[in-house]
Amino acid sequence: MKKVNLFIFGFLMALLVGTNVASAFEVSVYGRGIPSEEIYQGKSNFFVDLGMHSITSENWKTALDKLDKVVILPNQEDIKNIPAIEPLGVPVIVSDWKGADTDFPVLPSFFYHENEHTLEIFNWSSDFPDMSFIDTARKSIEKENPDQILMIVTEKNAQFIKDQLTPFQEKTEWIIRDEVSENFVQNIDIPEKPVIYFFFSSRCPICRHLKNDVTPPVFEKYQDQIKVIYLDYVISAHYEKLVLLEETWQVEHKTSVEIFSDAGYVASEDEKTINEQIEELIQKTLALSNEEKKKTQTLFTGKIEDLIFNRFKGFTPWVVAGAGVLDGLNPCAFATIIFMVNLLMAIGHTRRRIFEIGIAYSLSVFFTYLLMGLGIFHIWQTLSAYQIISRVIYGVMASVLIIFAILSIKDAIQYRKDKKETEFSMGLPKSFRIKINQYLKKSFSEKKLIVAAIFSGFVISLLEAGCTGQIYLPTIMYIARESTSLRAFFFLLLYNTFFIIPLLVVFLGVYYGSQSKALVNFGRKNILFSKLAMGSLFIVLSILLWQSALS
Incomplete structure (x- = not known):
């Protein structure tokens, strides 16, 4: 049967x-x-x-x-x-x-x-x-x-x-x-209650902040009168609905967060004003009579795919590359690679190994975003186990950076007290650094450290992305998934290439800066300032990581 x-x-x-x-x-x-x-x-x-x-x-x-x-x-x-x-x-x-x-x-x-x-x-x-x-x-x-x-x-x-x-x-x-x-x-x-559609990207930190932290109070105020539907437009079906509603309401200034109802829409990323705009939209929606309601079914009689393809045709390589660079300004990715480089330098790893690990991390970010653009890893982002792992990794890195900050400040205090010039060690005694290095060499081969770097890049890429490109990237992703367009795949490669440029600049800056004679001489002549500045940097990076871990 x-x-x-x-x-x-x-x-x-x-x-x-x-x-x-x-x-x-x-x-x-x-x-x-x-x-x-x-x-x-x-x-x-x-x-x-x-x-x-x-x-x-x-x-x-x-x-x-x-x-x-x-x-x-x-x-x-x-x-x-x-x-x-x-x-x-x-x-x-x-x-x-x-x-x-x-x-x-x-x-x-x-x-x-x-x-x-x-x-x-x-x-x-x-x-x-x-x-x-x-x-x-x-x-x-x-x-x-x-x-x-x-x-x-x-x-x-x-x-x-x-x-x-x-x-x-x-x-x-x-x-x-x-x-x-x-x-x-x-x-x-x-x-039935009037429906409010809240479109966001699970890859966008600003979107998640607005969705989880900023807008809930205004929606809770009207929870008995409206129904809020959250739609992640990284998913193709949700993106189709978003494009349909944008066409219906003729949205000109698109943002990474857009909210629609029968009475209109709100397109904003400003956390100071978005709730006021949402409340105004809700009140207009509740005041509509059945005759006045604007149907969310668009008057567009063709295929939704045609709308998306026409939008895609308007993109230029410079626009896509620019969105990639802006989205690549990701504080959490920067914090991670600075953390890795400084940790490896502090425990005495060779320049060659540090360079290889940094490049492995950067390439991991590139290929993870590329595969995400093709829709391969999206389901991972919704798994609660993955979210927990990501939060744990961020929390651990943030805690270690706080320790680095304390040790750097301790170095500064010690220098001010003794006026004795020392190498930058973040307070770690030489004997202790040698023991740590021996332990890592014994427990982790060079291949294992590179695998760890690749894994870190993979996990952080799944959790974090910029928001500027969410205006362009979903269209490119949609075309790349739903068709065999080589132009879409080229744009996806272009976006991701420019996306990792800021990351590579930060990595190479930290890597070569640590070897620069001018910087080294400046650091030795201004030891107190250098150690306090480094401690402050670690504190800022730790705060950024804690925010991501808790959000």
């Missing part, structure tokens, strides 16, 4: 998103008899079949075939008819039935999506459901946070389930199966 393709059906339902042009959408629930033809011509968006029809499976199949969007919530007697209905591909939900084998299409709950709102449906067929199923339902509701819940229960299990799911009572509609009459039909209105 083949399984009903529940996941494909659910995915297709998830695509049925549009604009909030009404205050509610309607779901029709029926049972104990196939409803009359009138139900098919009604305004219902979706149908829930409770079964218990007392008809043959063939007649049931014929009735279901007339409905485009329907889910079956059978009782335990109906389950024997499911194999005959299975070829229709209609999802079947039994939230508390384990089944004798895995062939039966049992699913804990079903999600129906309409106009960016979600209805989660549960079907409790057993009078005494296992507590593990209740826990599964609770976790699902907490995770997905549906706008409305439909619970189909029995007379005996109703109170028990209500008691266990008390926190969700306010948005739950209950239907007791035993009380369902012959030819039962009930229409349920699912309330």
